[in-house]
Amino acid sequence: MTNPKIVEPTVFELSSPGRIGVTFPTPDVPRADFPTDLLREDLPLPELAEVDVVRHYMHLSKFNYSVDSGFYPLGSCTMKYNPKIDEDTCRLPGFLYTHPLQPIETVQGNLALMYQMQEWLKEISGFAGVTLQPAAGAHGEFTGVLMMRAYHKARGDHKRTKMIVPDSAHGTNPASAGMLGMSIVVIPSDARGNVDLEKLKAACDDTVVGMMLTNPNTLGMFDEHVEEIVKIVHDCGGLMYGDGANLNALLGIVRPGDLGFDVMHFNLHKTFAVPHGGGGPGSGPVGVSQRLLDFLPEPLVGILEDGDDEEQAPLYGFVKPPQSIGRMKAFHGHFGGGLVRAYTYIAMHGPDGLKDIAQYAVLNANYLLARLRSTYHVPFDRICMHEFVAEGQFEGSDVRALDIAKRLMDYDFHPPTNYFPLIVHEALMIEPTETENKDTLDAFADALIKIAEEAKSQPELLHEAPHNTPFGRMDEVKAARELVLCCWLPEDYNENA
Amino acid sequence: MTYIPISPKERDAMLAAIGVKTLDDLFEAVPAAHRFPALNLPPALTEMEAAAELADIADANEHVRGDLISFLGAGMYNHYIPSVIDHMLRRGEFYTAYTPYQPEISQGTLQAIFEYQSLITALTGMELSNASHYDGATATAEAVNLAFAQFRGKRKKVIVSPTVHPQYRAVLRTYTQGMELEVAGDDPNADLNSNPADLAGLIDDTTMLVVVQYPDFFGRIYDYTKLIETAHGKGALVCVVANPTALALFKTPGSMGADIVVGEGQPLGIPMWYGGPSLGFFATRKSYVHKMAGRLVGETIDTRGQRSYVLTLTAREQHIKRERATSNICTNQGLLALASAIYMSVLGKSGMKQVAELCYHKAHYAAECLSQIKDMGLCFSDPFFHEFALCVNRPVEEVNARLLEHGILGGYDLGQDYPALKDHMLIAVTEMNSKEEIDVLAEVLEEVSHD
Ligand SMILES: Cc1ncc(COP(=O)(O)O)c(C=O)c1O
Numbered sequence: 001m002t003n004p005k006i007v008e009p010t011v012f013e014l015s016s017p018g019r020i021g022v023t024f025p026t027p028d029v030p031r032a033d034f035p036t037d038l039l040r041e042d043l044p045l046p047e048l049a050e051v052d053v054v055r056h057y058m059h060l061s062k063f064n065y066s067v068d069s070g071f072y073p074l075g076s077c078t079m080k081y082n083p084k085i086d087e088d089t090c091r092l093p094g095f096l097y098t099h100p101l102q103p104i105e106t107v108q109g110n111l112a113l114m115y116q117m118q119e120w121l122k123e124i125s126g127f128a129g130v131t132l133q134p135a136a137g138a139h140g141e142f143t144g145v146l147m148m149r150a151y152h153k154a155r156g157d158h159k160r161t162k163m164i165v166p167d168s169a170h171g172t173n174p175a176s177a178g179m180l181g182m183s184i185v186v187i188p189s190d191a192r193g194n195v196d197l198e199k200l201k202a203a204c205d206d207t208v209v210g211m212m213l214t215n216p217n218t219l220g221m222f223d224e225h226v227e228e229i230v231k232i233v234h235d236c237g238g239l240m241y242g243d244g245a246n247l248n249a250l251l252g253i254v255r256p257g258d259l260g261f262d263v264m265h266f267n268l269h270k271t272f273a274v275p276h277g278g279g280g281p282g283s284g285p286v287g288v289s290q291r292l293l294d295f296l297p298e299p300l301v302g303i304l305e306d307g308d309d310e311e312q313a314p315l316y317g318f319v320k321p322p323q324s325i326g327r328m329k330a331f332h333g334h335f336g337g338g339l340v341r342a343y344t345y346i347a348m349h350g351p352d353g354l355k356d357i358a359q360y361a362v363l364n365a366n367y368l369l370a371r372l373r374s375t376y377h378v379p380f381d382r383i384c385m386h387e388f389v390a391e392g393q394f395e396g397s398d399v400r401a402l403d404i405a406k407r408l409m410d411y412d413f414h415p416p417t418n419y420f421p422l423i424v425h426e427a428l429m430i431e432p433t434e435t436e437n438k439d440t441l442d443a444f445a446d447a448l449i450k451i452a453e454e455a456k457s458q459p460e461l462l463h464e465a466p467h468n469t470p471f472g473r474m475d476e477v478k479a480a481r482e483l484v485l486c487c488w489l490p491e492d493y494n495e496n497a
Numbered sequence: 498m499t500y501i502p503i504s505p506k507e508r509d510a511m512l513a514a515i516g517v518k519t520l521d522d523l524f525e526a527v528p529a530a531h532r533f534p535a536l537n538l539p540p541a542l543t544e545m546e547a548a549a550e551l552a553d554i555a556d557a558n559e560h561v562r563g564d565l566i567s568f569l570g571a572g573m574y575n576h577y578i579p580s581v582i583d584h585m586l587r588r589g590e591f592y593t594a595y596t597p598y599q600p601e602i603s604q605g606t607l608q609a610i611f612e613y614q615s616l617i618t619a620l621t622g623m624e625l626s627n628a629s630h631y632d633g634a635t636a637t638a639e640a641v642n643l644a645f646a647q648f649r650g651k652r653k654k655v656i657v658s659p660t661v662h663p664q665y666r667a668v669l670r671t672y673t674q675g676m677e678l679e680v681a682g683d684d685p686n687a688d689l690n691s692n693p694a695d696l697a698g699l700i701d702d703t704t705m706l707v708v709v710q711y712p713d714f715f716g717r718i719y720d721y722t723k724l725i726e727t728a729h730g731k732g733a734l735v736c737v738v739a740n741p742t743a744l745a746l747f748k749t750p751g752s753m754g755a756d757i758v759v760g761e762g763q764p765l766g767i768p769m770w771y772g773g774p775s776l777g778f779f780a781t782r783k784s785y786v787h788k789m790a791g792r793l794v795g796e797t798i799d800t801r802g803q804r805s806y807v808l809t810l811t812a813r814e815q816h817i818k819r820e821r822a823t824s825n826i827c828t829n830q831g832l833l834a835l836a837s838a839i840y841m842s843v844l845g846k847s848g849m850k851q852v853a854e855l856c857y858h859k860a861h862y863a864a865e866c867l868s869q870i871k872d873m874g875l876c877f878s879d880p881f882f883h884e885f886a887l888c889v890n891r892p893v894e895e896v897n898a899r900l901l902e903h904g905i906l907g908g909y910d911l912g913q914d915y916p917a918l919k920d921h922m923l924i925a926v927t928e929m930n931s932k933e934e935i936d937v938l939a940e941v942l943e944e945v946s947h948d
Pocket of ligand 1: 076077136137138139170172173214218243245246267282283284826827828
């Protein structure tokens with residue numbers, strides 16, 4: 001086999017001994033002796049000049065598709081436009097260069113922002129308390145499940161070990177409950193994409209911790225019986241977890257707390273435009289109802305001394321809930337990159353602006369659905385919320401969702417999420433978000449319709465797609481079999497243990 | 498302010514295409530009693546107003562690049578961040594993309610993560626690294642999950658050194674509360690002067706994991722080779738929580754035989770940002786890769802014969818394995834892994850070493866000066882890196898209040914976590930601290946000592 005063609009060398013391949021990138025001042029203090037027996041022998045890091053590094057990352061950046069470059073309808077991920085001002089506010093020196101363990105008197109700005117954020121998220125969601133600590137949605141789920149467990153334990157209710165999860169749930173839901181050794185009971189969806197109420201009733205008993213429900217669910221459907229579901233779960237003594245990944249559809253529309261949910265995570269990187277960063281950082285605050293308040297992770301931000309209205313601001317500081325599940329991460333959550341950006345975003349939208357977001361996100365999704373439903377089969381077809389799921393397959397054709405996804409790249413679109421949710425065959429999960437204009441949506445619909453024609457006339461065009469991208473399809477089997485996970489291995493690399 | 502690019506006319510055309518009259522008509526599935534709540538939030542700001550408001554909030558803080566001289570560390574450090582890093586991070590192609598599910602149009606992110614994994618592997622002396630965790634504390638907790646899975650839950654004892662970061666120990670306890678583990682060694686009243694080898698006495702054949710920190714929470718550096726040999730003798734794994742700056746200078750945990758190396762990547766070009774977001778790194782040996790949490794990028798080729806990269810071994814992950822996944826992690830710290838990769842690339846071999854050496858020399862100069870002060874002194878005599886415990890012989894809070902009057906952010910109050918270290922502070926010194934600053938610290942502490 002010939003060696004693969006190298007499109008962009010790695011930093012190790014670009015390295016040349018003796019090149020210098022950044023230099024630091026010579027010490028202005030006497031040099032101390034090193035404990036020689038504790039020093040490492042070699043430091044096998046690259047040697048590059050700054051210009052080498054800049055060119056390298058510029059080359060790499062060109063291989064990426066991003067929201068800034070085009071339409072990114074990745075279902076469940078809310079790939080909306082990320083306002084540029086947020087990039088400036090989160091980099092203000094007062095935020096960038098404060099240490100998490102500074103005396104609270106010196107960081108009242110940070111603490112006031114966090115306090116306000118707790119209050120705003122409570123107001124938006126209808127919950128009684130909010131922790132800002134979780135680092136992402138899944139981390140928020142784990143936080144929530146820990147609180148649900150602690151709640152039952154505190155009541156001496158030790159039998160509860162089952163978590164109910166609909167078949168449309170995101171993988172993180174069962175995985176989060178699984179981290180606590182809970183067993184998962186899967187409930188099917190009915191023909192309208194709602195939770196099957198009869199099956200739910202049958203599953204509910206005194207061994208149920210609770211239920212984890214995404215609403216709107218991952219089909220993009222608002223569950224038409226949500227209040228009944230909550231009641232059924234509550235009636236058996238269970239708690240109701242809301243996966244807030246889809247909150248973009250609900251801003252100013254309905255508050256999960258008002259519907260009776262006990263706990264929910266927010267994804268600030270979806271709903272509140274914190275950029276996705278090529279895979280994080282996210283931010284996953286969690287809201288809880290009254291009965292879980294005491295179990296929130298520590299620390300929360302509270303008011304330690306009231307201020308008077310005009311002159312004196314209150315003194316903000318940290319407080320610990322009485323039966324706290326403990327700490328979820330070091331320090332106080334994703335403050336700078338998460339909370340400051342989201343705060344800026346909420347402040348700039350206000351109550352009406354937030355409602356607009358949800359309404360236009362839902363408008364855009366329904367518009368695309370209207371344009372596509374005669375070409376692509378949509379198994380659960382009614383008014384959708386911010387996203388919908390179509391089938392990426394056609395009768396009598398061997399073209400699959402994967403082929404359609406890859407072909408979309410040739411039309412310069414990012415593909416929708418595919419093969420999720422698991423209950424739709426060849427799923428294409430399309431979430432346009434509110435920050436796309438009608439022309440873009442039309443161009444995307446046109447491309448999908450054209451691709452459906454191509455699937456009939458030239459299926460190989462789809463099987464071999466993409467054609468116009470810098471890279472073709474990857475050999476994923478080779479990657480998993482050969483498992484080359486780094487471009488460099490230590491000399492004394494040994495295959496022990 | 499709005500970012501919605503749709504005119505009223507276009508909106509109406511779209512509503513007509515859908516077959517409804519108004520936007521509100523789209524929400525009939527929502528229970529009417531709770532539909533369209535009035536949110537009590539402040540009215541929207543324009544960009545100009547928001548910029549001013551946020552600047553005011555930021556100004557209400559005192560920060561360490563102007564207002565304060567910092568000697569505070571304890572897990573998060575004030576290092577110089579070369580300008581080039583943020584210039585690259587601000588490329589929309591990087592920061593407005595998501596997890597690289599579609600490799601054909603995500604090679605930028607994928608190759609950058611692959612290089613990050615390689616750089617972490619090189620720094621730690623391990624065989625592989627994943628694509629990142631939320632922070633050092635959660636990476637440490639995930640090491641317990643790996644060990645638990647490795648022994649299929651049959652070994653239930655985790656030995657945690659009391660000199661692991663107190664918040665990391667707290668997170669480890671939070672994470673493992675459903676696992677019915679025995680956590681041993683983590684005793685705040687333990688003899689903090691003892692050698693790490695003493696932990697060896699606790700290891701038995703029910704032990705799945707030993708967790709130590711390097712340098713430890715008090716900045717001390719130990720060679721853990723013997724301890725690791727003992728642990729391996731009983732079949733247990735060892736996780737070393739390492740500071741990445743120190744690794745540029747000191748023996749790697751890999752060379753000591755560690756099975757897992759985790760740590761906080763913030764010192765690698767990430768601002769302190771009041772505690773986050775930062776970066777948890779996680780490196781291990783090939784034999785444990787299937788039990789490891791997190792995303793992983795592997796090399797492959799594309800249909801055109803080009804070297805390329807994909808997310809691999811995804812069968813471990815939540816979207817495939819669901820409740821049997823190695824972890825629930827999904828969104829991780831992609832952009833910060835990129836930041837640290839750029840940092841390690843642009844500092845390179847010489848810059849990384851220079852920073853570590855500067856930290857070492859300056860911390861030792863500070864220790865030397867401060868230990869001259871009457872009634873103050875170093876708490877420990879073992880070799881240390883860029884932090885040390887200083888006995889100040891009076892409440893740390895009082896000392897820090899005095900320091901603050903002089904614009905100095907004093908050390909971390911160790912009495913909060915260790916009763917035996919009441920009146921001790923943990924002082925951190927980095928390349929950012931000039932000799933002059935250290936001298937001022939010494940002067941003020943000298944003054945305090947005369948009170
Ligand atoms: C429905 C749903 N739940 C949970 C998550 C997990 O959130 P995160 O990736 O922030 O951990 C996602 C994210 O992709 C999601 O789409």
